Amino acid sequence: MVNKNYVNENMNIVIVGHVDHGKSTIIGKLLADTNSLPVGKLEQVKETCRRNSKPFEYAFLLDALKDEQAQGITIDSARVFFKTDKRKYIIIDAPGHIEFLKNMVTGAARAEAALLVIDAKEGVMENSKRHGYLLSMLGIKQVVVLVNKMDLIDYNQQRYDEIAAEYNRFLTEIGVKADSFIPVSGFMGDNVALASDKMSWYEGKTVLEKLDLLKNKQDVEYQAFRMPVQGVYKFTAGGDDRRIVAGSVDSGKVKVGDEVIFYPSGKESRVKTIERFNAPEIDEDSVGSASGFTLEEQIYIARGELACKKGETTPQVAKGIKTKLFWLGREDLNNSRSYFIKIGTQKVRAYLEEVVTVLDAVTLSKNARQSVKRHEVAEVIFRLEKAIAFDKAESLKENSRFVIVDNYEISGGGIVVDSLEEEQRQLRENNAGVYVNWLESAVTKEERAVRYAQRPALILVSGKKDLGQKAFAKYLERGLFMEGRNTFYLDLGDAFQNIDTTAINATEKRNENLRSFAKMSSVLLHAGNIVIVTVTDIRQEELDTIAAAIHKQSVKLLWVGDAEAQDLHIDLLVKEHETKERVYSKVKKMLIDAQIIFQPYDFQRGSA
Amino acid sequence: MDHLTKLENRSMHILREAYANFRDLGMLWSIGKDSTVLVHLARKAFFGHVPFPLIHVDTDYKIPEMIKYRDNHAWQWKLDMIYGQNIEALESKKTFPHGNCTRLECCRLLKTEALRATLNGTGPRYRMNHETGGYELENNPAPFTGVIVGVRSDEEGSRSKERYFSPRGQGNDWDIGEQPPEFWNQYKTDFAPGTHVRIHPLLDWTELDLWEYILREEIPMVSLYFVKGEGKRYRSLGCWPCTRPVESNAGTVEEIVEELRSGKFSNIAERSGREQDKEDGGGLEELRKAGYM
Numbered sequence: 001m002v003n004k005n006y007v008n009e010n011m012n013i014v015i016v017g018h019v020d021h022g023k024s025t026i027i028g029k030l031l032a033d034t035n036s037l038p039v040g041k042l043e044q045v046k047e048t049c050r051r052n053s054k055p056f057e058y059a060f061l062l063d064a065l066k067d068e069q070a071q072g073i074t075i076d077s078a079r080v081f082f083k084t085d086k087r088k089y090i091i092i093d094a095p096g097h098i099e100f101l102k103n104m105v106t107g108a109a110r111a112e113a114a115l116l117v118i119d120a121k122e123g124v125m126e127n128s129k130r131h132g133y134l135l136s137m138l139g140i141k142q143v144v145v146l147v148n149k150m151d152l153i154d155y156n157q158q159r160y161d162e163i164a165a166e167y168n169r170f171l172t173e174i175g176v177k178a179d180s181f182i183p184v185s186g187f188m189g190d191n192v193a194l195a196s197d198k199m200s201w202y203e204g205k206t207v208l209e210k211l212d213l214l215k216n217k218q219d220v221e222y223q224a225f226r227m228p229v230q231g232v233y234k235f236t237a238g239g240d241d242r243r244i245v246a247g248s249v250d251s252g253k254v255k256v257g258d259e260v261i262f263y264p265s266g267k268e269s270r271v272k273t274i275e276r277f278n279a280p281e282i283d284e285d286s287v288g289s290a291s292g293f294t295l296e297e298q299i300y301i302a303r304g305e306l307a308c309k310k311g312e313t314t315p316q317v318a319k320g321i322k323t324k325l326f327w328l329g330r331e332d333l334n335n336s337r338s339y340f341i342k343i344g345t346q347k348v349r350a351y352l353e354e355v356v357t358v359l360d361a362v363t364l365s366k367n368a369r370q371s372v373k374r375h376e377v378a379e380v381i382f383r384l385e386k387a388i389a390f391d392k393a394e395s396l397k398e399n400s401r402f403v404i405v406d407n408y409e410i411s412g413g414g415i416v417v418d419s420l421e422e423e424q425r426q427l428r429e430n431n432a433g434v435y436v437n438w439l440e441s442a443v444t445k446e447e448r449a450v451r452y453a454q455r456p457a458l459i460l461v462s463g464k465k466d467l468g469q470k471a472f473a474k475y476l477e478r479g480l481f482m483e484g485r486n487t488f489y490l491d492l493g494d495a496f497q498n499i500d501t502t503a504i505n506a507t508e509k510r511n512e513n514l515r516s517f518a519k520m521s522s523v524l525l526h527a528g529n530i531v532i533v534t535v536t537d538i539r540q541e542e543l544d545t546i547a548a549a550i551h552k553q554s555v556k557l558l559w560v561g562d563a564e565a566q567d568l569h570i571d572l573l574v575k576e577h578e579t580k581e582r583v584y585s586k587v588k589k590m591l592i593d594a595q596i597i598f599q600p601y602d603f604q605r606g607s608a
Numbered sequence: 609m610d611h612l613t614k615l616e617n618r619s620m621h622i623l624r625e626a627y628a629n630f631r632d633l634g635m636l637w638s639i640g641k642d643s644t645v646l647v648h649l650a651r652k653a654f655f656g657h658v659p660f661p662l663i664h665v666d667t668d669y670k671i672p673e674m675i676k677y678r679d680n681h682a683w684q685w686k687l688d689m690i691y692g693q694n695i696e697a698l699e700s701k702k703t704f705p706h707g708n709c710t711r712l713e714c715c716r717l718l719k720t721e722a723l724r725a726t727l728n729g730t731g732p733r734y735r736m737n738h739e740t741g742g743y744e745l746e747n748n749p750a751p752f753t754g755v756i757v758g759v760r761s762d763e764e765g766s767r768s769k770e771r772y773f774s775p776r777g778q779g780n781d782w783d784i785g786e787q788p789p790e791f792w793n794q795y796k797t798d799f800a801p802g803t804h805v806r807i808h809p810l811l812d813w814t815e816l817d818l819w820e821y822i823l824r825e826e827i828p829m830v831s832l833y834f835v836k837g838e839g840k841r842y843r844s845l846g847c848w849p850c851t852r853p854v855e856s857n858a859g860t861v862e863e864i865v866e867e868l869r870s871g872k873f874s875n876i877a878e879r880s881g882r883e884q885d886k887e888d889g890g891g892l893e894e895l896r897k898a899g900y901m
Contacts, residue, residue: 009610106787230628231627233657235654242655246655248620277652290653292655345628403794409788409796410791410794567628
């Protein structure tokens with residue numbers, strides 16, 4: 001008998017609509033009439049109402065926050081758990097007040113289907129339409145329209161038909177097809193959990209019956225494999241030497257032996273194993289899975305890459321994107337400041353290039369202006385600091401979705417409709433000035449290498465704060481110098497960390513510091529030196545920026561202390577308590593292996 | 609994909625996002641079933657490792673078995689274990705069991721206050737030394753900027769309105785009216801200095817889901833959850849003066865699942881044995897606004 005009530009399927013449903021059209025009441029009634037409330041809950045709420053001389057409302061079962069009960073409105077989406085014989089539901093009760101639109105979006109984005117409530121007495125209102133529009137942007141395809149408060153219009157069929165027709169016209173205009181329309185009374189319970197005996201003219205389903213008929217999202221296994229990389233883990237504890245590429249599979253599937261390619265870097269390798277903990281071994285993983293795999297050939301990749309499969313549709317890689325978005329920020333979206341765009345696990349600085357059209361989601365009228373106000377929907381073009389990998393909405397919706405962060409807050413979201421290659425070229429040209437041209441020098445790099453018996457290299461000594469990096473670096477400088485090498489030591493200390501990473505201009509500031517540091521080391525490197533630099537807790541993105549700016553010169557990262565938490569390409573890992581002499585000999589071995597230092601060419605013997 | 613795997617995958621995704629975005633990340637482990645499942649999910653997300661410290665707020669009134677369980681598993685699973693305490697309140701006996709304050713005030717001092725001080729590094733933190741198995745006072749504790757917590761939506765009203773990534777202000781406070789939007793696997797991972805973010809990977813799980821998952825994954829639970837002869841077991845764990853066991857016959861995980869699915873607890877709220885909730889008008893909203901879990 002253990003499995004008698006066992007339900008193995010679940011589904012998220014959101015209930016939306018204009019404020020006061022009775023969403024919470026319908027859900028409250030649904031819970032009460034299906035005996036889904038905990039024992040004593042109904043009595044407790046009724047008692048609270050009696051003591052506060054307030055008429056009882058089913059909505060109080062959901063509007064748990066004190067402010068919500070005091071003001072009689074839903075402020076934030078609540079999750080309600082509810083079960084039928086078919087499946088478990090999480091019903092998300094979204095607020096209808098325009099002030100809380102971001103909470104409605106939050107609730108709705110988690111759902112696979114929506115119940116949209118319209119008050120029969122008030123008719124179609126602003127947020128009935130706005131919510132309808134947002135549902136389509138959020139990608140919710142199944143919409144059931146509930147015409148509520150039928151008791152207040154004496155269960156009048158004509159009025160019901162008018163409302164249904166009016167709303168259906170709006171939905172058709174925005175390209176949405178309603179699954180069905182149901183006349184209900186949340187207050188009286190008509191057609192909610194039980195069929196109404198007051199509307200014999202209605203022959204359709206009740207809300208409860210309808211829920212079980214909705215379809216759960218089909219997993220899209222047949223689509224191209226996409227897995228945004230969340231991190232590359234190498235946890236050394238307990239002798240674990242696996243290097244695991246971890247992420248959630250957004251579409252398609254991947255199997256051991258598959259050739260994978262990462263974008264935007266374009267690096268390739270082959271899947272060696274699929275890794276799991278406390279689960280049977282598998283050789284294939286697919287959409288929906290929080291996955292992880294090791295690679296045959298070790299390539300350097302990090303969080304932010306998009307794992308794809310060779311031979312399948314390739315994603316777009318671009319620095320310019322055309323998007324369709326909704327804006328939730330208090331401040332307008334405009335070109336006076338920069339934003340961050342987050343897509344998959346990529347996060348890149350974005351600048352508003354052009355507002356193509358602004359659309360009023362209620363009247364559907366178009367507007368040409370160069371800013372987007374709160375609660376508006378618009379088509380806009382962004383210019384990005386770095387190229388990102390994505391799919392266009394028409395080919396793979398899941399991987400076209402992004403959000404915009406404005407001053408710490410997620411302030412908008414949307415889908416990428418097109419990639420603008422032209423943009424990319426222009427940006428490259430704009431950035432060209434950053435690099436200094438060193439071709440002017442009359443002595444070549446090779447001539448210097450032969451003279452000094454060394455090639456230029458940048459050795460970054462990093463790790464958590466105060467683990468003796470400076471002492472190691474000074475010892476290195478002294479040692480190399482004593483051996484006749486040309487070397488120079490610079491201490492950057494906390495130069496990058498001191499910048500408040502969340503301040504509005506943090507990235508610019510850090511990039512500025514990075515660039516001036518890179519320029520300085522570039523001079524020293526071109527002069528043929530081995531430059532040793534100490535810097536606290538360097539990040540991969542900083543390494544990448546430095547590596548790009550000094551133009552293919554050698555960069556070696558020496559990390560002091562534990563590094564298991566870092567997505568970092570480390571060349572040499574040493575413990576904080578190792579002796580300076582030991583660290584020195586390790587560094588020397590590394591420099592010899594990388595052919596950075598070598599024996600002077602012996603002209604007599606004709607060999608090194 | 610069955611519903612437990614779906615829940616598991618989402619939680620693992622959230623844990624990995626938290627790990628990637630917060631340098632000073634920790635996870636609260638109350639030794640109860642929820643946060644113990646969370647520890648297990650972390651081990652799954654990170655392939656057998658838990659790459660951040662686990663934090664326990666020890667009120668000194670925890671049932672002794674819980675502390676034993678904590679130390680055994682922290683050692684066995686090689687967890688970076690930390691605990692914190694409100695020493696001042698305990699020494700001056702400002703507690704409910706001493707009769708010196710109400711249950712709510714006691715909760716505020718021994719849990720909310722202790723938690724706040726442990727998280728921001730102003731209170732003492734004791735860290736497990738894996739060589740001796742004992743705890744040592746930590747020097748210069750750094751504030752946590754990301755804290756993973758095992759709260760669930762179905763526990764009580766204010767928790768049903770939580771975000772997966774939920775910002776807390778300078779004073780650890782929660783501004784319910786101004787919660788950030790959250791959609792399409794994108795969370796609030798950017799935060800102003802001095803603030804921190806609570807991360808809630810278990811929001812979509814129900815009590816029944818948890819026990820079904822404990823059964824499937826064979827996660828060891830502290831024995832207080834099971835009946836051992838006297839016909840009583842704990843359904844929700846807290847401090848002994850304020851947590852009452854419930855009457856039950858369930859002695860195994862299977863029996864608990866059955867009890868929740870169709871047995872005597874299928875429609876009785878889980879926290880009905882927690883006395884402090886009743887002082888807050890049936891909810892935890894006031895405690896939670898001030899920083900309670």
